[in-house]
Amino acid sequence: MSVIVFAENSEGLFKKSSLEAVFYAHELGKLVQQKCIAISIGQVSEENLKLLATYGADQILTIDQAETTHFNSELYAELLANTAQSFNAKQVVFANTYSGKLIAPRVAGILNASIASNVISLPALENGFTVKRSVFSGKAIANVALNSDTKVLSIAPNTFTIAAINKEATIEKIQTAVSLETAKTKSLELSKQAGKIALTEAELVVSAGRGMKGPEHWGMVEQLADILGAATACSKPVSDMHWRPHSEHVGQTGITIKPNLYIAIGISGAIQHLAGVSSSKVIVAINKDPEAPFFKAADYGIVGDAFEVLPQLIDAAKSIQS
Amino acid sequence: MKILVCISNVPDTTTKVAFIENETKFNTSGVQYIINPYDELALTKALEITEKSGGTVTVIHVGTAESEASIRKALAIGANDAVRINAAANDASFVADQIASYAATQNFDLIFTGRESIDYNGGMVCGILAAKLKLPSVQVITSLEIEGNTAIMERDIDGGKEKVSCPLPMVVSAQKELTEPRIPNMRGIMAARTKPLQVIEPSASNHLTAVLSYQLPPAKGSCKMIDANNAKELIRLLHEEAKVI
Numbered sequence: 001m002s003v004i005v006f007a008e009n010s011e012g013l014f015k016k017s018s019l020e021a022v023f024y025a026h027e028l029g030k031l032v033q034q035k036c037i038a039i040s041i042g043q044v045s046e047e048n049l050k051l052l053a054t055y056g057a058d059q060i061l062t063i064d065q066a067e068t069t070h071f072n073s074e075l076y077a078e079l080l081a082n083t084a085q086s087f088n089a090k091q092v093v094f095a096n097t098y099s100g101k102l103i104a105p106r107v108a109g110i111l112n113a114s115i116a117s118n119v120i121s122l123p124a125l126e127n128g129f130t131v132k133r134s135v136f137s138g139k140a141i142a143n144v145a146l147n148s149d150t151k152v153l154s155i156a157p158n159t160f161t162i163a164a165i166n167k168e169a170t171i172e173k174i175q176t177a178v179s180l181e182t183a184k185t186k187s188l189e190l191s192k193q194a195g196k197i198a199l200t201e202a203e204l205v206v207s208a209g210r211g212m213k214g215p216e217h218w219g220m221v222e223q224l225a226d227i228l229g230a231a232t233a234c235s236k237p238v239s240d241m242h243w244r245p246h247s248e249h250v251g252q253t254g255i256t257i258k259p260n261l262y263i264a265i266g267i268s269g270a271i272q273h274l275a276g277v278s279s280s281k282v283i284v285a286i287n288k289d290p291e292a293p294f295f296k297a298a299d300y301g302i303v304g305d306a307f308e309v310l311p312q313l314i315d316a317a318k319s320i321q322s
Numbered sequence: 323m324k325i326l327v328c329i330s331n332v333p334d335t336t337t338k339v340a341f342i343e344n345e346t347k348f349n350t351s352g353v354q355y356i357i358n359p360y361d362e363l364a365l366t367k368a369l370e371i372t373e374k375s376g377g378t379v380t381v382i383h384v385g386t387a388e389s390e391a392s393i394r395k396a397l398a399i400g401a402n403d404a405v406r407i408n409a410a411a412n413d414a415s416f417v418a419d420q421i422a423s424y425a426a427t428q429n430f431d432l433i434f435t436g437r438e439s440i441d442y443n444g445g446m447v448c449g450i451l452a453a454k455l456k457l458p459s460v461q462v463i464t465s466l467e468i469e470g471n472t473a474i475m476e477r478d479i480d481g482g483k484e485k486v487s488c489p490l491p492m493v494v495s496a497q498k499e500l501t502e503p504r505i506p507n508m509r510g511i512m513a514a515r516t517k518p519l520q521v522i523e524p525s526a527s528n529h530l531t532a533v534l535s536y537q538l539p540p541a542k543g544s545c546k547m548i549d550a551n552n553a554k555e556l557i558r559l560l561h562e563e564a565k566v567i
Contacts, residue, residue, distance in 0.1 A: 015480075073461075074458050077453070097480050098461075098478060101445050101449075101461065103449075104446075104449070105445075105446040105447075105449025106450070107453075108415065108446070108450055109418065109450040109451070109453025109454050110453050112415075114415065114531045115530075115531070116531060117443070117444050117445060117446055118443055118444075127534075135441065135536075136339045136443070137440065137443060139339040140339050140536050140537065141536065141537045141539060142442075142533045142535075142536050143533065143534045143535045143536070143537070144531050144532070144533050145531060145532045145533075145534050146530065146531050147532065148528075184488050185458050185486050186486060187484055187485070187486050188474070188485040188487055189485040190485075193481065193482055196481070197481075198481030198482075201480060201481070204567065246464070246498050246499040247478060247483075252335050252440055253335065253359050253360075253440065253498065254498065256443070260566045261566040271335070271336060271338070275335075279539065282560070282566050283542070284560070295547075297542055298545045299542065299545060299546065299564070300545065300547075300556055300559060300564075301545045301547050302547070302548050302550050302553055304551075305550070308553075309550055309553045312554050313553055313557060316553070316554035316556075316557035316558070317557050317567070320567065
């Protein structure tokens, strides 16, 4: 029996969320006394593959064949489900990123496995197999029992602090018969914003709302984000008015994030917005209304006008970074 | 084009989340239930497709009679007919199994779900359902055009967007931006009363997971206020005290 973890790469480099998943799988392996096998799909250098052992993999399998050059959820799910079966995996671990969310449920469907997404704890084994998962966009936590023999866990990014374990692991290249017939979805065009930090994976986020008065004033928000190395986000009204793209909208009907730092500028803090960001480790609220509900959910607050506060923050951030 | 839209019934976004019976049940008292917003977008998109090139839209819901108001609303927005599978929907695998058993007999060209339900945030039904039906799936789509027998879509990926194509039949999940929701008009509301709503009993299937208890996240401590004229102090605190920058 084993714990299998999918370590997704982006252009040959493992993402932080993948290393978190590997570390989680290692810790889980210790609990259930099974070895942790990391699977990489696509082209990754041996040096980079070794990073998976650094964060706890006992064994590394790499699948790199013509069919796997491009990410394809159907194909990847089939490969992972097949590998999970041949290695008698009882737990299959994913990072709950957009790609993890695509593959994990398909793998669960193929394996008839129980599945929990947004997982924020290691399992408790006293009473079967239970994990905590974030629900109601972070407004609550559910304690969920997974009752089938095989379990799929998709873990929330930026939740588990990783530490180097420095294992010695074998790297084995495996070949799996897959037919491209499986891969019906074809990628036509990829557009990633170069140099921009993906909001879903960002550790620092600078977010702004209607208090910015118009899209023409976002330069200051972006400047502060740039200096801090943060991603930018916005509130629902701002994306509804098309001041900013929908992909930046955080909140209950946008995306839920949990960065280390969330700075909210000119956002009042409606319950739907707070739901999407309240799991952030440190929250800063900047608002000219001292009664803004955001201050009740924040760690640090400034009552003041964004147009007066932001330039000061930009200057101070510059001096810290230099 | 024969389209199936899976809808779920969720507490509206202003709901104050609380639990009862020793923190084992969500407190539904005074809670207003709505069609899950992403499912509503899926429904609207399905209607746009059939209005343009013909076809029917069926909505399916796994749930008890208490959800009928949401189903009637879906019919009022414009779905042709509805199916309710009469069982509490407590587990994504169970819901996907139930929908798969129904869909397997019906030859749908396109099946929609929402990106995730706004209460349990699982985001799993689309993928499990597609795997059960052995169909391709494309999740979190922000646009969809049908060209002949192929769907051309854009979907959100980590850090950007991807344009993909996929032959029908397939399963998709709707993300915000796909379209704008519709408000049902009086004619739609009247018509919904007489549209067919079929109630079927669930097929044999297990719940693979169960929620044992809930808890609220730890409360925040007090907020440390910083003078607006000395805003640079915030950067110092974030750097030296919170150590996040």
